[in-house]
Amino acid sequence: MQEERNGITLTILQEKGGCGKSCAIFNIAAYLSKKKNVLIIDLDGQAADISYFLFGNKVGDSQDPMRSDVKTIMHIFRGADPKDVIVPVKENLDIVPANTEVTGLLSIHKIKTFKDFINKMRKKYDYILIDVPPSPNWSHVLCLSVCDYVMPIVNPDAASPKAIIGLNDSVEEIQSTSNPSLEYLGIIMNKYNERTNIAKTMLQQTENIAKQLEVSLFDTKIHQSVLLEEHILSHQSIFEYAGKSKAAKEYKNLSEEIISRIAERRR
Numbered sequence: 138m139q140e141e142r143n144g145i146t147l148t149i150l151q152e153k154g155g156c157g158k159s160c161a162i163f164n165i166a167a168y169l170s171k172k173k174n175v176l177i178i179d180l181d182g183q184a185a186d187i188s189y190f191l192f193g194n195k196v197g198d199s200q201d202p203m204r205s206d207v208k209t210i211m212h213i214f215r216g217a218d219p220k221d222v223i224v225p226v227k228e229n230l231d232i233v234p235a236n237t238e239v240t241g242l243l244s245i246h247k248i249k250t251f252k253d254f255i256n257k258m259r260k261k262y263d264y265i266l267i268d269v270p271p272s273p274n275w276s277h278v279l280c281l282s283v284c285d286y287v288m289p290i291v292n293p294d295a296a297s298p299k300a301i302i303g304l305n306d307s308v309e310e311i312q313s314t315s316n317p318s319l320e321y322l323g324i325i326m327n328k329y330n331e332r333t334n335i336a337k338t339m340l341q342q343t344e345n346i347a348k349q350l351e352v353s354l355f356d357t358k359i360h361q362s363v364l365l366e367e368h369i370l371s372h373q374s375i376f377e378y379a380g381k382s383k384a385a386k387e388y389k390n391l392s393e394e395i396i397s398r399i400a401e402r403r404r
């Protein structure tokens with residue numbers, strides 16, 4: 138009989154596009170899956186979503202570059218058996234992939250159905266990581282309604298630190314309705330470059346916002362890196378693409394911080 142687990146559900150969120158959410162989930166999931174069982178759930182469905190990062194245009198046995206023949210979370214909402222939807226990526230790492238149909242998630246797709254699905258998955262996986270699009274649509278409501286922890290991600294630019302304040306409205310709304318146990322785990326700084334003045338200024342601004350929200354930044358910052366642009370085109374995590382690089386080391390350190398913050402909260 139399969140060992141029963143008590144999976145932790147996480148998401149990385151930002152309402153401004155292109156901050157590196159999918160790339161971060163890809164690499165953190167890859168690191169966690171070295172030792173633990175991990176499921177990624179793709180609730181995005183854009184062309185360059187995490188399903189594409191992992192597989193390119195050919196998800197699992199799919200023959201269609203548009204992935205129209207791929208089973209997604211929509212099939213779970215229609216009552217499909219999870220084992221017919223989940224696609225293995227590699228040892229210890231599986232995904233519920235997405236295609237453009239997933240962009241049509243609406244309030245008819247019930248929070249309860251999604252919670253029931255996640256609760257089943259918690260028994261099979263140690264970590265469940267959910268990737269969402271940037272725009273705050275129903276996929277954000279579903280995702281935040283089932284997550285234990287949310288990690289906002291920012292870039293050191295003029296817009297993204299402030300966008301966390303908008304995000305916090307959504308988090309508070311969910312905390313007061315469908316998921317009172319939702320917590321911030323920490324803020325991820327991505328595409329950092331300490332040589333620029335804007336990066337220093339925006340780091341300070343992010344720290345000020347973090348204080349207001351009573352959350353701290355992770356100590357590890359992910360620096361701007363050409364390797365982190367390239368690796369998604371090879372459909373390999375940074376650990377496979379450039380295992381000895383500074384970027385791989387940063388993702389290892391960030392993942393270890395995530396593991397230890399979760400352990401502290403659960404002590």
Ligand SMILES: Nc1ncnc2c1ncn2[C@@H]1O[C@H](COP(=O)(O)OP(=O)(O)OP(=O)(O)O)[C@@H](O)[C@H]1O
Pocket residue numbers: 153154155156157158159160161181183185269270271327328329359360361362363365366367369
């Ligand atoms: N630290 C980094 N340095 C350089 N490029 C990065 C870094 N992190 C991510 N990228 C690149 O930034 C681009 C956007 O990343 P990604 O798709 O992960 O963002 P996203 O937040 O998921 O976007 P969307 O809002 O469209 O879902 C990708 O080309 C990715 O390779």
Ligand SMILES: [Mg+2]
Pocket residue numbers: 158159160181185186187269270
């Ligand atoms: Mg994305």
